[in-house]
Amino acid sequence: xxxxxxxxxxxxxxxxxxxxxxxxxxxxxxxxxxxxxxxxxxxxxxxxxxxxxxxxxxxxxxxxxxxxxxxxxxxxxxxxxxxxxxxxxxxxxxxxxxxxxxxxxxxxxxxxxxxxxxxxxxxxxxxxxxxxxxxxxxxxxxxxxxxxxxxxxxxxxxxxxxxxxxxxxxxxxxxxxxxxxxxxxxxxxxxxxxxxxxxxxxxxxxxxxxxxxxxxxxxxxxxxxxxxxxxxxxxxxxxx
Amino acid sequence: xxxxxxxxxxxxxxxxxxxxxxxxxxxxxxxxxxxxxxxxxxxxxxxxxxxxxxxxxxxxxxxxxxxxxxxxxx
Numbered sequence: 001x002x003x004x005x006x007x008x009x010x011x012x013x014x015x016x017x018x019x020x021x022x023x024x025x026x027x028x029x030x031x032x033x034x035x036x037x038x039x040x041x042x043x044x045x046x047x048x049x050x051x052x053x054x055x056x057x058x059x060x061x062x063x064x065x066x067x068x069x070x071x072x073x074x075x076x077x078x079x080x081x082x083x084x085x086x087x088x089x090x091x092x093x094x095x096x097x098x099x100x101x102x103x104x105x106x107x108x109x110x111x112x113x114x115x116x117x118x119x120x121x122x123x124x125x126x127x128x129x130x131x132x133x134x135x136x137x138x139x140x141x142x143x144x145x146x147x148x149x150x151x152x153x154x155x156x157x158x159x160x161x162x163x164x165x166x167x168x169x170x171x172x173x174x175x176x177x178x179x180x181x182x183x184x185x186x187x188x189x190x191x192x193x194x195x196x197x198x199x200x201x202x203x204x205x206x207x208x209x210x211x212x213x214x215x216x217x218x219x220x221x222x223x224x225x226x227x228x229x230x231x232x233x234x235x236x237x238x239x240x
Numbered sequence: 241x242x243x244x245x246x247x248x249x250x251x252x253x254x255x256x257x258x259x260x261x262x263x264x265x266x267x268x269x270x271x272x273x274x275x276x277x278x279x280x281x282x283x284x285x286x287x288x289x290x291x292x293x294x295x296x297x298x299x300x301x302x303x304x305x306x307x308x309x310x311x312x313x314x
Contacts, residue, residue, distance in 0.1 A: 002251075002272055010279045017282060026278045034270035036241070037248035041266040044249050047258030054241035 032057070247294045248273050250301045273297065 011018040036053050043050045067080050250256060251272055252265025276297075277290055 006272060006275050006279070010275065010282075014279065014282045017279060022278065022282070026274055029278070030271055030274040032241075033244050033248050033274060034267045036245045037252070037266035037270045038263045040245045041249045041252065041254050041261045041263055044246070044254045044256060045258060045261045049246065049256075051242055053245055057241060 243291060243294055243298075244273055245270075247298045247301070250298050250305075253305075255305060256302060 016022055036057060040050060040053060063080050064078075067076065072080075248269035249261065249266045250269070252262065252267070252269030254261030254265065273294065276293065280290055280293060281287065
């Protein structure tokens with residue numbers, strides 16, 4: 001609305017504004033800002049501000065220019081530029097992850113600058129976890145809701161090479177804490193219990209350790225749910 | 241570039257504290273910013289003042305946003 005008003009007023013106020021060359025100039029400058037502003041809107045909606053857009057713009061422009069000079073196809077050029085932009089995004093995500101992990105530990109690393117007075121990280125004797133910012137919590141919930149990831153986390157009988165982090169004799173596989181997402185409740189044990197609820201009574205110890213029962217190498221004829229899966233240890237719930 | 245882009249997003253209705261904003265609004269904000277920057281050049285104002293104008297746009301847009309939010313609350 002305001003843009004249309006400004007356009008009309010300017011075309012009357014200045015006899016140069018409504019010329020073809022000037023409009024071409026305006027639209028050419030507008031394209032830069034508009035494309036980046038769309039991405040910046042996504043960042044601002046999620047509660048942050050990206051200060052690296054200028055650098056990413058110039059860097060992707062250089063990458064595209066060099067690949068163009070090397071005679072690559074337009075799609076390859078676009079992919080190279082997008083790769084650069086995605087790398088910037090990965091840096092951002094890794095930074096967020098590190099901060100969230102620091103918040104889970106409750107240490108004073110990155111967490112202090114974003115801890116609110118009532119949050120319970122600063123000055124708390126036990127270093128209770130900082131409540132995550134709403135945007136991060138939403139992202140983590142999205143990840144938790146992703147069925148494949150949730151299934152992989154709750155699967156008591158993983159495929160033989162799927163999650164093979166434990167030692168051969170020790171069937172407990174260490175699940176990294178950040179895979180559980182940021183804490184939604186203050187109490188860590190409560191969170192562990194909630195995770196156990198989500199896994200519907202499957203093997204679960206504490207909050208950090210899953211008890212996973214590796215399958216014996218499946219014979220080609222046996223399917224997954226035909227009852228050939230190894231039974232839990234004979235002692236029943238001895239692992240809990 | 242950052243200042244211009246943030247101004248475009250904010251003029252387009254994005255809330256700097258997060259949660260609100262549309263992509264279409266960002267495009268409209270970018271159009272407004274560019275039209276006004278172009279007109280500043282045409283009217284003979286030094287390009288060094290463009291940052292001042294864009295920054296004041298951000299302030300005015302946030303002010304309008306706050307006023308609107310306050311009106312919605314009361």
